[in-house]
Amino acid sequence: MKIEVRMLSARVHRTPLLKDISACVESGEFFGLIGPNGSGKSTLMRCLAGLQRPVSGRILADGADLSTMPARSRARRIAFVEQQADTTDRLSVRDAVALGRTPYLSPLRGWGADDDAAVTGALRAVEMTAFADRLWHTLSGGERQRVHIARALAQDPDLLLLDEPTNHLDIRHQLSLLALVRALPITRVVALHDLNQAAACDRIGVVLGGRLVATGCPHEVLTETLLADVFGVAALRHPAPDGSPQLHFSHAL
Amino acid sequence: MTVALASGRVAVGRGLWLAPLLLGATILAGTAIGETRLPFTVVLRTLANHLWGAGYPVDGIEAGIIWSYRLPRAIVAACCGAGLALTGVVLQALLRNPLADPYLMGLSAGASTGAVLVAVAGIGGGVVSMSLGALCGALLAFGCVVLLAHAVSGGTGGGRATQAAAAIILAGIAGSQMFNALTAFTIARSANAEQARGIMFWLMGNLSGIRWEDVGACLLVSLAGIALCLWHRRGLDAFTFGADGAAALGINVPALRGSLITATAIMVGVLVSKVGAIGFVGLVVPHAMRFLVGTRHDRLVPASALAGAVFLVAADVISRILVPGQVLPIGVVTALVGAPAFALILIRGARR
Ligand SMILES: Nc1ncnc2c1ncn2[C@@H]1O[C@H](COP(=O)(O)OP(=O)(O)O)[C@@H](O)[C@H]1O
Numbered sequence: 224m225k226i227e228v229r230m231l232s233a234r235v236h237r238t239p240l241l242k243d244i245s246a247c248v249e250s251g252e253f254f255g256l257i258g259p260n261g262s263g264k265s266t267l268m269r270c271l272a273g274l275q276r277p278v279s280g281r282i283l284a285d286g287a288d289l290s291t292m293p294a295r296s297r298a299r300r301i302a303f304v305e306q307q308a309d310t311t312d313r314l315s316v317r318d319a320v321a322l323g324r325t326p327y328l329s330p331l332r333g334w335g336a337d338d339d340a341a342v343t344g345a346l347r348a349v350e351m352t353a354f355a356d357r358l359w360h361t362l363s364g365g366e367r368q369r370v371h372i373a374r375a376l377a378q379d380p381d382l383l384l385l386d387e388p389t390n391h392l393d394i395r396h397q398l399s400l401l402a403l404v405r406a407l408p409i410t411r412v413v414a415l416h417d418l419n420q421a422a423a424c425d426r427i428g429v430v431l432g433g434r435l436v437a438t439g440c441p442h443e444v445l446t447e448t449l450l451a452d453v454f455g456v457a458a459l460r461h462p463a464p465d466g467s468p469q470l471h472f473s474h475a476l
Numbered sequence: 477m478t479v480a481l482a483s484g485r486v487a488v489g490r491g492l493w494l495a496p497l498l499l500g501a502t503i504l505a506g507t508a509i510g511e512t513r514l515p516f517t518v519v520l521r522t523l524a525n526h527l528w529g530a531g532y533p534v535d536g537i538e539a540g541i542i543w544s545y546r547l548p549r550a551i552v553a554a555c556c557g558a559g560l561a562l563t564g565v566v567l568q569a570l571l572r573n574p575l576a577d578p579y580l581m582g583l584s585a586g587a588s589t590g591a592v593l594v595a596v597a598g599i600g601g602g603v604v605s606m607s608l609g610a611l612c613g614a615l616l617a618f619g620c621v622v623l624l625a626h627a628v629s630g631g632t633g634g635g636r637a638t639q640a641a642a643a644i645i646l647a648g649i650a651g652s653q654m655f656n657a658l659t660a661f662t663i664a665r666s667a668n669a670e671q672a673r674g675i676m677f678w679l680m681g682n683l684s685g686i687r688w689e690d691v692g693a694c695l696l697v698s699l700a701g702i703a704l705c706l707w708h709r710r711g712l713d714a715f716t717f718g719a720d721g722a723a724a725l726g727i728n729v730p731a732l733r734g735s736l737i738t739a740t741a742i743m744v745g746v747l748v749s750k751v752g753a754i755g756f757v758g759l760v761v762p763h764a765m766r767f768l769v770g771t772r773h774d775r776l777v778p779a780s781a782l783a784g785a786v787f788l789v790a791a792d793v794i795s796r797i798l799v800p801g802q803v804l805p806i807g808v809v810t811a812l813v814g815a816p817a818f819a820l821i822l823i824r825g826a827r828r
């Protein structure tokens with residue numbers, strides 16, 4: 224799904240959080256969002272997921288205005304994994320993933336074999352099949368995160384929005400999750416904290432103070448001057464063996 | 477894994493067949509047991525006479541007790557139990573707060589104030605019945621709570637729906653306290669001791685005034701409530717990870733929340749206006765059922781409705797026979813049974 228953001232502004236309780244954001248993410252692209260804490264990444268993700276109504280500007284999903292799209296059809300095309308979402312309910316991993324089928328079910332259309340297949344496939348994709356019968360509150364933070372992603376995959380979306388998905392994950396699971404996300408054939412917008420991981424995206428956007436201050440390929444964007452200006456860190460850049468930029472941070476400025 | 481799932485479904489399937497039987501047996505017990513000891517055969521014969529005109533010879537007074545007094549009372553108790561439990565299920569799911577129950581929304585406080593204003597302060601000039609006063613009071617208090625919550629959370633702006641859920645709980649507490657104070661004020665100012673005792677009895681729940689003409693409304697709202705909750709079962713499930721999670725799954729959160737909470741308010745308003753404020757059913761029954769059948773609402777809704785119905789009919793029977801020669805308020809029984817049961821559930825939950 225191609226997603227186009229035009230002059231988007233958003234606020235909460237009259238506090239402006241996003242100002243005049245314009246960007247375009249092509250169909251099938253893996254787009255990374257980076258920026259310091261509180262810069263507005265999560266707010267932008269919430270707008271893209273249709274959870275927050277912008278005060279001005281538009282978001283077009285394959286040319287259709289997101290704000291006029293019915294919630295149900297939106298949820299069949301866009302899946303969102305929040306930065307933090309937890310529950311005190313005692314539900315099983317399988318039931319948590321099954322929630323992803325909600326937009327496909329109705330009071331009269333019950334659970335079917337294709338729903339079962341979607342849930343099983345999503346569990347397998349995040350390597351959580353063995354955990355299917357475990358209860359939610361017995362999972363570790365990283366396992367919960369993978370179940371959230373499985374739920375999003377069970378939605379069978381055209382656009383996957385992940386807000387800092389590698390938080391809480393050990394290094395192996397961070398890498399396997401990024402590999403999983405990179406291999407997906409759909410459009411992905413992922414907010415990331417680790418700038419070296421962001422370097423693996425097709426393109427990245429840099430958010431600062433509610434504005435999109437730079438977009439482009441990682442090697443164009445992740446320059447030493449930008450890192451100093453936006454993140455306030457002194458960084459050195461070397462090429463990695465595969466040619467992508469590799470960052471080394473020495474100190475805060 | 478699939479075996480466990482399948483056997484779970486089978487168990488629930490069997491439970492569904494047992495449900496009407498269990499409910500029927502409880503209502504029959506509610507009709508058969510009471511202060512006046514009546515032989516079981518007389519109960520069955522009376523029911524047979526009325527249900528299909530069997531024409532058994534039975535004593536007129538005994539038949540009157542059974543048919544006009546105990547049976548409607550048991551049916552209304554079942555409706556109230558089901559309705560209150562369902563309201564707890566809905567509020568706990570939508571507000572993501574395990575303490576949410578019908579009375580937290582100010583419903584019982586408002587109903588009490590309405591009833592007391594009519595009965596003691598004479599508002600309505602004798603035209604308005606105590607039930608109608610209670611219904612109006614419940615809906616008024618509920619409206620106040622919702623408006624207050626709306627003001628506190630700054631309207632729907634901001635999109636932080638979780639905040640709105642917390643706000644409505646706080647607003648409910650504030651609203652309940654205010655309406656309870658109004659009730660106490662009215663009683664202290666205008667009621668004589670005898671009236672005050674009668675009112676207190678009513679505030680804790682009282683089924684003794686129930687006759688056949690009350691059955692229709694109670695049956696209607698509780699059945700409609702069950703149907704509505706079952707219709708929205710997946711929407712209720714979708715709130716597992718909060719209101720934003722539900723919105724991301726394609727649920728129209730304001731619409732679903734608004735319609736379900738309003739529907740439960742009307743349901744509780746009608747029920748409370750008939751029987752008074754019966755606590756603990758709406759809080760305890762949904763939690764107990766989550767332990768038995770899990771958190772999914774396709775099972776939780778019918779299980780809670782059934783358990784609430786059975787629990788309240790049983791509580792009513794106990795309230796009639798526990799102290800010989802005296803009928804306890806049913807709320808006393810539900811609290812005496814409910815509070816320890818709740819503690820037990822919490823302890824067992826922590827151990828698992
Ligand atoms: N409900 C809210 N009310 C007021 N300010 C908020 C609210 N939500 C977020 N903010 C502020 O908006 C800014 C952007 O937040 P967010 O989008 O979560 O940033 P990020 O995800 O980039 O860390 C932060 O400064 C945050 O404090």
Ligand SMILES: [Mg+2]
Pocket residue numbers: 264265266306386
């Ligand atoms: Mg964030």
